[in-house]
Amino acid sequence: MLEQDLDRRTQDPEANFADIKPPLSDEYAVVEANRCLYCYEAPCMQACPTHIDVPEFIRRIGTRNVAGAARTILEANALGASCARVCPTEMLCEGMCVMHHMDMPAIDIGRLQRYATDHVMKHDIQVLGPPAPPNGRSVAVVGAGPAGLAAATELGLLGYQVVVFDDKPEPGGLNRYGIAPYKMTNQEARDEVEYLRKTAGFTLKAGVRVGRDVTLEELEKEFAAIFLGVGLGSSRRLQIPGEDLPGVVGATEWIEELRSKPYHEMKVGRRVVVVGAGNTAIDAATEASRLGAEQVTIVYRRGREEMPAYEFEYELALKDRVDFAWFTHPVAVLGGDKVTALRCQRMQPGEPDASGRPRPVPVPGSELEMPADLIIKATGQESQESLLSQVKGLVLKSGKVVVSESYQTGNPRYFAGGDCLNGGKEVVNAVAHGRDAARSIHAYLNGKGA
Numbered sequence: 240m241l242e243q244d245l246d247r248r249t250q251d252p253e254a255n256f257a258d259i260k261p262p263l264s265d266e267y268a269v270v271e272a273n274r275c276l277y278c279y280e281a282p283c284m285q286a287c288p289t290h291i292d293v294p295e296f297i298r299r300i301g302t303r304n305v306a307g308a309a310r311t312i313l314e315a316n317a318l319g320a321s322c323a324r325v326c327p328t329e330m331l332c333e334g335m336c337v338m339h340h341m342d343m344p345a346i347d348i349g350r351l352q353r354y355a356t357d358h359v360m361k362h363d364i365q366v367l368g369p370p371a372p373p374n375g376r377s378v379a380v381v382g383a384g385p386a387g388l389a390a391a392t393e394l395g396l397l398g399y400q401v402v403v404f405d406d407k408p409e410p411g412g413l414n415r416y417g418i419a420p421y422k423m424t425n426q427e428a429r430d431e432v433e434y435l436r437k438t439a440g441f442t443l444k445a446g447v448r449v450g451r452d453v454t455l456e457e458l459e460k461e462f463a464a465i466f467l468g469v470g471l472g473s474s475r476r477l478q479i480p481g482e483d484l485p486g487v488v489g490a491t492e493w494i495e496e497l498r499s500k501p502y503h504e505m506k507v508g509r510r511v512v513v514v515g516a517g518n519t520a521i522d523a524a525t526e527a528s529r530l531g532a533e534q535v536t537i538v539y540r541r542g543r544e545e546m547p548a549y550e551f552e553y554e555l556a557l558k559d560r561v562d563f564a565w566f567t568h569p570v571a572v573l574g575g576d577k578v579t580a581l582r583c584q585r586m587q588p589g590e591p592d593a594s595g596r597p598r599p600v601p602v603p604g605s606e607l608e609m610p611a612d613l614i615i616k617a618t619g620q621e622s623q624e625s626l627l628s629q630v631k632g633l634v635l636k637s638g639k640v641v642v643s644e645s646y647q648t649g650n651p652r653y654f655a656g657g658d659c660l661n662g663g664k665e666v667v668n669a670v671a672h673g674r675d676a677a678r679s680i681h682a683y684l685n686g687k688g689a
Contacts, residue, residue, distance in 0.1 A: 250531075252502035252503065252529065253502065255529040255530075256420050256421045256502065256529055257421065258421060258424075259421045259422065259555075260324070260349065260353075260422075262350065262354060262357060263347070263351065263353075268300055268351060268354045269300065269301060269303065271347050271350075271351060272297045272300040272301035272351060274338075274346055275297045275298070275301070276294075276337060276338075277294040277295075277297070277298055278294055281293055282335035282336070282337065283332040283333070283335050283336055283346075284332075286332050286334065287316075287332050287667065288331075288665070288668050288670075288671040289315045289316035289667055289670055289671045289674065291311070291315040291319065291332075291352075292311050292315065293332055296309075296311040296312050296351075296352070296355060297351055299311065300354065300355060305359075306358070306359055306366055307366075308355035309355040309358060309359040309366050310366035310367070312352055312355055312356055313359075313366060313367055314367065316389075316671075317367075317389050317392040317438075317670065317674065318385050318388060318389055318414075318431065318670045319352055319355075319356045320353065320360060320427070320430075320434075321385070321414045321423060321428065321431055321666060322666055322667045322670065323349050323350070323352035323353035324349070324353060324423045324427070325414065325418050325422050325423055325666050326349060326665060327518075327551070327552075327665060328348055329549070329551045330549055331667070332348045332349075333345040333348050359434075360431065360434045363437075365437070365438055367392075367396060367438050367439075368438050368439075370396045370438075370439060370440055371396065371397055371398035372398055373398055373400065374397075374399060376399055376400070376463045376684055377400040377401070377402065377461065377462050378394050378399050378401050378463060378464045378465070378466065378680060378684075379401075379402055379403075379404065379458045379461070379465045379466070380394075380401060380402070380404070380468060381404050381405075381458075381469055382404075382405060382412065382467065382468035382469045382470055382657070383404075383405035383407070383410030383412055383432070383443060383445065383468075384405075384412020384413050384414070384468055384658075384669065385412060385413060385657065385666045385669040385670050385673065386468035386470075386656040386658075386669035386670065386672050386676075387403055387405070387412070387466065387657070387673060388403070388411075388432065388673065389669070389670040389671075389673030389674045389677070390466045390468060390654075390656065390674070390680075391435070391441040391673075391677075392435045392438065392439040392677075393439075393673070393674050393677035394439075394441070394466075394677045394680065395439025395440050395441045396439050397677070397681050399681075400442075401441035401442065402441070403442065403443050403444065404444050404447045404448075404449050404453065405444070405445050405446075406446065406448035406449075406451075407445060407446070408445055408446055409425075409428075409429065410432045411428040411431075411432055412468075412470060413470065413666060413669075414428040414431070415429075415432075415498070416491075416494070416498055417495065418522070419494070420497070420498060420526075421529070449626065450626045450629060455629055455630060459652065463684055464652050464654065464680045464683065464684060465652060465654070466653075466654045466655070466656070466677070467630075467648070467653060467654070467655040467656075468655070468656055468659070468669070469626060469627070469657075469659050470623070470657055470658040470659060471491075471621065471622060471623065471658045471659065472620055472622060473491065473492065473620065474488075474491050474492060474616050474617070474618070474619070474620055474621075475616070475618050475619045475621055476616070477514060477569060477616055477618065479569055479571050479572060480572065481571050481572030482572055484572050484574045484577060485576065485577045486574065486612060486613050486614060487572055487614045488613070488614070488615055489615070489616050490513070490515070490519045490520060490522070490523040490615050490616060490617035491519065491620060493523055493526075493615050494519070494522060494523060494526065502530060505530055506613075507527050507532045507613060508532060508612025508613040509533045509534065509612055510532070510533065510534045510536075510610050510611050510613075511528075511532045511534070511611065511612065511613045511614075512535075512536050512537075512538060512581050512609055512615070513527070513535065513536070513537045513614075513615045514537075514539075514569055514581075514614065514617060514618060515537070515616070515617035515618040515619075516537055516546035516548055516563075517546075517547040517617060517619075518547070518548050518549060518552050520537055520615075520617035521537075521552040521553065521555065521556050521561075523615045523617055524537050524556055524561045524615075525555060525556055525559040527615070528559040528560055528561055529559065532613075535559075535560070535562065536561070536563070536564055537556070537561060537563050538564045538568075538569060538581070538609070539563070539565055539566075540566065540567065540568040540586050540599045541565070541566065541586075541596075541599055542565050542566060542588075543563065543565055545596065564583070564609070566587060567583045567584075567585060567586065568584045568585075568599065568601070569582070569583050570582050570583060570584050570606070572614060573608065577612075578612065578613070578614055579610065579611070579612075580608045580610050580611055581608070581609045581611050581614055582608050582609075583606065583607055584601045584605060585601070585605035585607070586602060587599070587600060587602050588600075619663070620658075620663065621638070622659065622662075627659065630653055631650055632648070632649040632650035632651075633649050633653060634648070634649045638662075639659065639660060640655040640659050640660050642654070642655055642656075642660060645676075645679035645682075645688075646660075646672060646675060646676035646679055647679060647683065651683070654679060654680055655672075655676070656669065656675075657669035657673065660672060
């Protein structure tokens with residue numbers, strides 16, 4: 240079993256947050272690589288948003304050409320190391336593996352990808368460089384998350400002087416601050432950023448907020464083009480009484496705090512309630528359990544069949560002893576100096592909404608109170624509309640940036656990608672946006688259109 244068995248959970252949080260998909264040994268990697276059938280028009284490659292040539296990199300591992308395998312990966316996906324850890328491979332490349340049709344386990348593509356990319360980073364083997372000669376033009380990248388880092392790497396390799404601005408103390412975005420540490424550690428996120436910086440030569444300015452420390456007008460004067468990879472903002476409010484009581488936190492803020500301090504300094508409480516049933520909700524719930532909470536419950540106003548979280552994430556939560564309260568909707572937070580309970584209303588399927596899904600409606604007289612020392616809100620994040628609305632000509636729709644097929648916004652000097660575009664998908668989607676937007680910027684600045 241790859242996932243850590245939490246029935247053997249220790250009193251040591253460090254052990255509880257151990258890697259759930261440990262790295263492969265040299266011998267295992269070669270044996271696993273040689274199980275691959277190296278399919279023509281491989282479905283695993285088609286399922287990857289960055290279209291890594293999966294059969295080719297696996298073939299190279301099988302012949303012990305590990306650096307060559309890493310080059311195949313990183314040419315398509317500069318953040319292949321983090322994607323190997325955090326991608327839902329069960330739903331993407333591995334989910335499409337032809338081995339499933341023969342009732343055999345899928346090729347362990349994610350861990351093979353990690354094996355190759357870790358090798359070149361550990362031994363400082365530069366497989367993508369050197370960058371093209373400087374072309375005398377500069378590009379600003381706003382946001383040092385996966386989209387921004389992918390764009391900065393691609394542009395740096397094309398010969399641009401690239402400066403990446405990010406308001407966090409460290410670069411990495413979601414990989415550094417928003418993912419459960421049993422999937423990717425802080426040091427792994429740092430190592431990847433440093434490897435990319437050395438590869439492409441871009442400059443990082445951490446702790447600098449665009450719109451506060453430097454204005455958009457200043458960027459426009461200094462840079463020929465600007466890429467917006469600003470992601471999403473704070474957690475959405477529940478819009479219920481008592482929400483501002485101490486002990487009610489947003490999931491993104493909770494995970495960021497967890498990844499910014501020693502585990503023993505996190506105050507988790509005995510009883511934790513997580514509102515929402517997406518992948519971030521699962522991360523928050525499993526983290527609370529691994530920190531020592533006695534009871535962790537996820538409440539969701541719809542049924543299990545409609546939860547946004549992937550099935551394998553749901554199964555992981557069950558292994559972490561997380562309970563699920565389906566068709567349960569929060570109506571008020573109770574408490575005095577701090578939260579004591581979450582009042583909820585039982586729900587049932589009603590008439591279909593605009594999307595065709597049955598709209599949850601209250602069951603009369605079915606209110607209940609769930610005792611809680613900590614309530615974590617995981618119902619999505621706000622957009623960065625306050626910053627984005629300052630860009631002249633940029634169009635927003637439901638808080639998301641509207642772009643052309645080439646990721647160019649309504650202001651031709653601005654391009655965008657990542658979560659500010661799609662509202663929060665996978666790291667690999669953001670990487671694909673950043674890479675392709677960088678290529679469009681290159682075409683635009685060379686008079687070829689985006």
